[in-house]
Amino acid sequence: MSFRFVTRSTFLRPQVVSRSIRSFPSRSYSNASSPSQSSIRTTGILSVGVLASAYALYAYETSQSSDSTVGKSLNEVYGSKFDINIRGSRGVQSYEFIRKSEEEVETLLKEHESGMKTVGRRGNPVVRWDTNWVGSNEPCEDRFASNIIPRNSDQPGKDLMLFSIIDGHAGDATSKLLEKTLHPVLSVALAGLQAGYLPSEKVAGCKSWSEKLNPVTWMYSKVGASWNSDNVIRTIQHAYTELDDHICQSPIKLLSTLNKPSNPSEYPTPRQTLVALAQPAASGACAITTFVDAENEDLYVALAGDCRAVAGWQSPDGSWRCDSLTEDQMGENPKEVERMQKEHPASERDTVIKGGRVQGGLQPTRAFGDAVYKWTTAQGNAIADAFREESDKPRAIRPWNFTPPYVTARPEVTYRKLKNDKGDKLKFVIMATDGLWDRLTSEESVLLMASYLSHPTHSDIQKTELPRLYPLNPPIEERPYPVQELPQPTDSSWAYEGDTNAATHLIRNSLAGANKKNRAELLSLNGKVSRWMRDDVTCTVIFFDDADKTS
Template sequence: MSILRPSWKPVLAFSAAVGIGTSSYLYLSRPPKSPSFEIAVKSKNSSGRSEMTTRTLPLLSKLALEERLTAIQGRKSVTRHGGVKWNWHTAQLNANDPIEDTMAQAIVERDEKDGDYMFFAVMDGHGGFWTSRLLEKVLIPSVALEIGKLGSDPVSFIPKPKTALEILKSYLPLPLGSPPPQPRRFTDDPKYMSVALQTAFANVDSEIINAPLRILSNPPKDMSTEPMALPSFLPAMSGSCALLTLLDTANRDLYVACTGDSRAVAGSFDPLTKQWSVEVLTEDQTGRNPNELTRIQSEHPADEASSVIKRGRILGGLEPSRAFGDARYKWPRETQQKLSQLFSGVLGQPMRSPPGELKTPPYVTCQPVITHRKLDFLPSSDSPEPGPKSSLRFLVLATDGLWDRLSSAQVVSLVSGYLAGVRGTIPRSTLPVVVANAGVEGKAHKPSEDDEGLQRGTWLFQDDNLATHLLRNSLLGPGGNEDELRKLVSIPPPLARSFRDDTSITVVWWEEDNTPSDTVKAKL
């Protein structure tokens, strides 16, 4: 049953007055009322207690609905090495005002032989937009910097022999005609690239968390004169998840670094079976995830085992178990009390109190989980021909606003249908059936509202932007209810946050194309 209730019907009222001595009539009419609907919201009564009340809101016109759905969207296509055309579409819809999500993309060019580093990232802020907006500016450059350090070291990486036989063989001459072993660059090795990603994430969060502490170590006499007071404090006190993908086109490598509960999925097509498959590339990192629960409990004393996660949240408060910022879960209680005294003047109010169960911080880490896989469809320097046709075709990165409402399988079906040319209002049962799921669906994720909706109701294929296409269909409601979509989008911030979340979506796909195109450059 929908959480929104219609409360209007077209009304036509008129009255007639009979003119004296005539047979004419004067008709008076009132214009029909604007369409509206009701929602149940939590509010405080006169005694300060919370209670549910009903609010009546105006319903957006169809034109206004389209304007709001398409207000924040973008697209780009570039043709790069091997004649591969890369495409990406983005879209966002806010539930908070201002939106707390951000996105970033960059291509770091290398030479023709080495290919490119292609970066795509989505950031899901919470408790404010300060952390996510900072990450939008610095996360990709920080990762590129760490990778640059690997590439600038000319020392070859050759594993040392371990056994006596391997040591002996290392001193023997190579058989006649055998090629000498080729040195490996650190940037060619997924192990070192993963370390570079983790190091970059750690360095960024360290700067965010430690910036206010540097002011605390040498506080000015008047904090209002300190220009870096709020710029350093606000990103530490708010927080953000981050999901970053790196495509190394030279080495045919895909890296996905996930901190938090945003998710990345990939879609592959098998031309022999004519079927699509979905690969979940990340694991939702929340207190409901058994792996995260075990990890956090192992990092704290045994007597905190029952308190580190409460109701699926860190210390009963924060939902993601990994995040940038969120210093309330990382600083000691004493430090937070000192900072509250120092910054309360420039904040205009006291700092939020530490969580009640805070004993042995930190409880939240920014350390990402790294997923690596090969991109077999790309040509390489060793083999100019691309890999097998049965390969990855697209990636979807999105904040949890999308995954709250659609499953990974539904998203792959919607994208694959779009790429196959499906358009119009389509029964869900006619879309390609997802036959494989390489990875647990969301891994203890928040269940989407319509996990079984693949075979029920309809999908809408009317947008020319793939990310907006996903956004629209995520808001349809069970069975493809367009009225639900219209109402959900009509709810203004901040009321909207009780019914949907900020949502940011990036869809990346590739195809053969020999037409030159401008490229997006990031000179880092």
């Protein structure tokens, strides 16, 4: 099985962002450690790859400056000043910004578009995919990756395909690493399954990876193990958790090097190496991966965190169905609260989840990195001391860290066949970070994409009208958390402005829909106000069609 990159997995630059008529509090995470620009750290992050192969319910008001926009045309409004008034625990603070022009807004919306417009591989049901991102953090902490993996088969086009969205927090070190390593690790694991290697239930560390990379091991392993959905799910889960084990445990294994006699001429020093390698462990990242097995007509979606994937299915009568493929894994989800309480002693029942967050700090309950929730107190303090010795700010060890780990990278994996016996056709899968889902419901995203397929350029459509134009059938399965209104229309409209990139269409509508003035204001904010008002957003839309139609 060969591995071929076909799209960009880009390093994301910071951008300015957002406010909207319909405002949602951004999901905040633990405080980030201070970023470093040293080459040692960059080398350390890459080394981990080799080893692996505040928001406090702010209320806000807006007002215009003395140059009132009343009576002015939209073009006159652009370039004028506007104020954002943030009401927090210390009272109201006012921030002034310059509203960007329509041309500047369009540049921000479209400058990071990517994807593949025509896959062109007969037998592959994926015919196209679109990706885009708009940042809020500085730098943006999101990453993504998309890859075709040609399969060893007599029939060309029976590919494996991997699409991932990575939502970093407390810095971008973890997401930067996963951008480069998650798909190679999954590819190696799936190649091992195809060769007959079955993953163990227990994450075994570096030794198991060296065995997995050794063809001799495959030769003498469980040859004859079948490629089936259960084994594929186990393989994906094992790859996620084992990669995270390397990220979080590699710095711990280097602690012993700090006790060796120092050599004044040594560069980098053992402590510098440890701190560099600890960066992806100190930060964190949620991740979601869609895996398409063209040969077996299978779809898998793995999630660790609070990203989300939804599928749009079209029935023979033309109606649509929203299929929520994931369930947000966060401290507000009763299922995750119950799971975590069962995994820890009864004495920690009130502290494993506190105020809807892991130990009162982290909102997602599953993530790569976030090692302060996985290390023991002694390990965390030793790593923190090393950071301070290098004049770097560590993330503080958690206060009730009695029986770690409290956060896991083990994903839940959803399995679907690409065809069903009702004749429904899978038309698209939408994957996005929570920055999109803070502002759109799952059902709204499916309606927006269904209507986009009919007319990407169209006059604005009232939000109350769209469900009537594109009826949604009831879901086949119970709707996963969070169950939201179906959908959430207000006295406003959706925009159809001819976007050639479907992800841009969704991001555009998440930024105040068809209200261009508010969209401009959302994209004119910067600094901490931007992050208070909305999150980084990254979105990939994968389009499907009958495999025999692909040429």
